[in-house]
Amino acid sequence: MIRFDSVTKRYPDGTTAVDDLSFEVGEGELVTLVGPSGCGKTTTMMMVNRLIDPTHGQVWVDGADVAGVDPVALRRRIGYVIQQTGLFPHRTVLDNTATVPFLSGWKKARARERAAELLDLVGLDPAVHGSRYPDQLSGGQRQRVGVARALAADPPVLLMDEPFGAVDPVVRDRLQKEFLRLQAGLHKTVLLVTHDIEEAIRLGDRIAVYGAGRIEQYDTPASVLGAPATSYVAEFVGTDRALKQLSVTGIDRGDLEHPPLVRLGEPAADAGRRLRAEGARWAVVLDEDGALHGWAATEELAGVPGTVAGHARRMEAWVPVTGTLKAAFSEMLKHDAGWIAVLDGHRFLGVLTPTTLHEALRRTIGSDARGVPRERAEVDSVPTE
Incomplete structure (x- = not known):
């Protein structure tokens, strides 16, 4: 033009x-x-x-x-x-x-x-x-x-x-x-x-x-x-x-973590036993349509009556999958959250954590610097222990 x-x-x-x-x-x-x-x-x-x-x-x-x-x-x-x-x-x-x-x-x-x-x-x-x-x-x-x-x-x-x-x-x-x-x-x-x-x-x-x-x-x-x-x-x-x-930098589905999931209508005691068996300290709570409701701690579900709905906490820290890493980071800081949910419409896809967000950014910088697709860029992580 x-x-x-x-x-x-x-x-x-x-x-x-x-x-x-x-x-x-x-x-x-x-x-x-x-x-x-x-x-x-x-x-x-x-x-x-x-x-x-x-x-x-x-x-x-x-x-x-x-x-x-x-x-x-x-x-x-x-x-x-x-x-x-x-x-x-x-x-x-x-x-x-x-x-x-x-x-x-x-x-x-x-x-x-x-x-x-x-x-x-x-x-x-x-x-x-x-x-x-x-x-x-x-x-x-x-x-x-x-x-x-x-x-x-x-x-x-x-x-x-x-x-x-x-x-x-x-x-x-x-x-x-x-x-x-x-x-x-x-x-x-x-x-x-x-x-x-x-x-x-x-x-x-x-x-x-x-x-x-x-x-x-x-x-x-x-x-x-x-x-x-x-x-x-x-x-x-x-x-x-x-x-x-x-x-x-957009959010890449390949950068998402997939924590354990429980449903609002699931018996709390059953959900607690399952999460303990998996060694999980918490789980994302979805409604029956797969939409994000919030999260629940394993210790608060184990051995209690009723359904997960009575023990779940609402989660407001989320971004659409079409968003950017900056939007995700901003929401993380705004809600002082250790993770942030990523949604496709109302459907839950996974979560970003500070670690995965950092690795996604490093991978993008590496792919631009070397002229390779983002999915092919490798990130070397420094051991924490």
Whole structure:
């Protein structure tokens, strides 16, 4: 969808903003451009919609060299979101959102209807916020309007320059989650500029890590963290990159432990005898449909009347199998739990413990470093006794 072919931008004073840049962004892919200030990432993005023209090389969008496309027509087909939103202060939120449809010749009623749909999509009630002006909104709300306005004409490409940088960390986290939700449904081709490696990792399908005017590494977040291409990349992503990798490492069913199971309706004494025979100190308690209920201690089941249901404890520490190791670790800490259940819908699959979580992370780092599938990476454990 977007392709840079040997692109260089050199200014009259001799400053080279980007030098011989070549990379591609696939259709529906979200690529983050990350690096320190002045490294050329914003210049790169602005050459896509011809706010800046390259000195040498070509930029292609959807198979067309942008140098041969009328810049006004080009920009109306490319959504653009900046840090300060750039909303018109004298226009209502609804009319701000409808700006590009208005300019494209849509009838006013249709443009406003589209704007209302998009405000709702980004979590702003058009009946409440549509008639307000930008200075009547919070910073986070203005950023949502900026995203809605960029999407108004349904552009295939979206350019975002530090879109969540002007709000506090709590609002930023919410906006990032909301944008990921939107992207999962819209599948836009996105270039997003950020100086924050955490944001780049969280949002990007791939990351372009910039040095001075050039890309030092272009790869998936997991590969950038697990196998930095240069010492510069390793230093930029930080010495805590193993911890960062938790957020991009999914839960693998092969990493789960499978503790003993008992059912809510099972006689407690029978369950206790069985667990003692197996040498188990505790068991996961499931209902009759296989859904997680909680856990029970062996010593509390042995020799007591009634069913397991009368002695089971609820367990709130769980994550979906589609989650990440970071989510699992966070839940473990939140509930001060020695293990965390992994569920497929309501169905119990197994548990992660601190040991298996650590081994899963080491295996992922090892597989990235050696370029082998995760399931083939071996982990050497240090004996504890």
